[in-house]
Structure formats: C-alpha cells, structure tokens
Amino acid sequence: MSGNLFFQTQYKLDKAYYTECFEQSSQQEQGWQKYRKAMLLSGIGAILILITDILPYAAWFLFILGLVEALSVKYKKPWWITRQMWSQAANNTVHLTVDHRGFTTTLTGVKQHTAWQDINGIKMTEKGWVLETDKGKQYLSSQSLSPEVIAVLAEKAK
Structure with missing residues (x-):
C-alpha cells in the first residue's frame, strides 16, 4: 500500500444506511433453522404444561419465551434498524478518513481509529465491506469510498 493514501468523506447514519448495513453484514440462517431455539423453548414449555x-x-x-423468541427472529431486521434509529448516533454525519495507518471515524466529536494491523479480516459484500476486528464488525458502504480505497480493501481482502 502506498504511503500517500489519504481519503476523506462523510455520510449520514440514516435509515437507508442502517438498512444497507444490516442487509450486508448480518448472518441470516435459512428456513426453519433460525426458529430452532423458539421451537425448542415452546416445545419444552408445552410438554411441561x-x-x-x-x-x-x-x-x-x-x-x-419461545413465542417471544419467534417474534424476535421474524422481526429481527426492523427491530435492529429501529434500535439504531433510537440511538444518539442516528441522523448524524460520520466523518471518515482513510490513510496509510488505517480508518478514523468521527461522530459527534468522538474519534475512533482502527489501524490496518488491527483488522483481522475484510469481507467484500454486494454493496460494501465488512471489517472484522477483535472488538467486532464495522461496515463501510462502497458508495462513500473512492476507487483507490476500494482497490486497497480488495487487495487486503485477499
């Protein structure tokens, strides 16, 4: 990676961004597998009754509890997006800086830096990138990234 990489952008944490973030970064189980815990809890409860x-x-x-778990699985996406929209970060602008040291995000005066060496994995999705660190996952939409940054992410994802 070149030592002169420097890119700045900003984006808004609105409902559209949170929806894209959820769709691109969450791991969705298929079919009835996702209701396994709900069926188990309700089944044990019904047998005991x-x-x-x-x-x-x-x-x-x-x-x-099994019924509530089934509802939480069914409405996982809208509930997650609603919780994000209730947060203090919602509808605020994120300032993103990408350079040779890593990523820096600034949101409502709070600065957070993620160094390249702290990133354990980079996964390309249809619309962006999921960065995995020891602290969790972070999603970056390709819409807000330059072609140079996308090329660097693609190289590091290999």
Missing part, C-alpha cells in the same frame, strides 16, 4: 402439574408458571414462562 401438558404432562406435569409441577411449576406451571415456569412451564408457561418457557412457552411464552
């Missing part, structure tokens, strides 16, 4: 008189409150709790 039907078979035993011991701890009816615990049995009903497990059954209802």
Whole structure:
C-alpha cells in the first residue's frame, strides 16, 4: 500500500444506511433453522404444561419465551434498524478518513481509529465491506469510498 493514501468523506447514519448495513453484514440462517431455539423453548414449555402439574408458571414462562423468541427472529431486521434509529448516533454525519495507518471515524466529536494491523479480516459484500476486528464488525458502504480505497480493501481482502 502506498504511503500517500489519504481519503476523506462523510455520510449520514440514516435509515437507508442502517438498512444497507444490516442487509450486508448480518448472518441470516435459512428456513426453519433460525426458529430452532423458539421451537425448542415452546416445545419444552408445552410438554411441561401438558404432562406435569409441577411449576406451571415456569412451564408457561418457557412457552411464552419461545413465542417471544419467534417474534424476535421474524422481526429481527426492523427491530435492529429501529434500535439504531433510537440511538444518539442516528441522523448524524460520520466523518471518515482513510490513510496509510488505517480508518478514523468521527461522530459527534468522538474519534475512533482502527489501524490496518488491527483488522483481522475484510469481507467484500454486494454493496460494501465488512471489517472484522477483535472488538467486532464495522461496515463501510462502497458508495462513500473512492476507487483507490476500494482497490486497497480488495487487495487486503485477499
């Protein structure tokens, strides 16, 4: 990577950005596999309700917990986006700087730097890049990146 890499941009953390972020970075299980825990909890609760008189409150709790888990799986995306929109960061502008040292984001006066050597993995998605560090994942939309930065990310993703 060249030592003269320097790129600055800004983007808004709006609903469209959060939707893209979720769609590109979340790991979606297919079919009924994602409802496995919900079915297990509801099944155990139903069996305890039907078979035993011991701890009816615990049995009903497990059954209802399974239903709540099923709802959380069904509405995972809208719930996640809503939580992000309720956060203090929502509808604020992020200032992104990419240079030879790494990425620096500034949001509402808080500066966060991620060095290139701290990035454990880079995964290209349809619309952007998922950067994996020890602290978690960070998503960068290709819409806000220059061709030079995209080329650097593609090289590092190999």
